[in-house]
Amino acid sequence: MVRITKISFYIACIIGSIVAVWHFFVPYSSEWFSYIPDAPTEIIQSINYINFCFSFLLAGISLLLIIVQKKLFDGSKELRIFYAFFTLVWLSRIIIQLIWPWPSSLQLWLVVAFSMEFIFALIPMIYLLKNTGKQ
Structure with a gap:
């Protein structure tokens, strides 16, 4: 189960990183702003900033989770909370x-x-919740 959990964890974090990097370019590759040609500059910039x-x-959270995964699976309460937030982001x-x-x-x-x-992120979350305090 630990092997499946860690593989699922890496898949979730890698997908999160890929989605993040892709999103840096998607407004231009999908020509988002062509749908609102008369929008004020403030609207365009707000979309860019968001x-x-x-x-x-998303890139930072995904990469940080990969970096701290050993401490996460060793039982760090703070990192479990951080990972729970990552899982909640995908559920939302x-x-x-x-x-x-x-x-x-x-x-x-x-x-x-x-x-x-979400399922890839949830599998490790369930494992981490079940193994709370067992380390």
């Missing part, structure tokens, strides 16, 4: 996707993708 902060934070992404569906054929793909990422 996207940059999201990408930077699924909930948002269901409440405010994506207005295109990508909706199903997005729900499936975010659900798979």
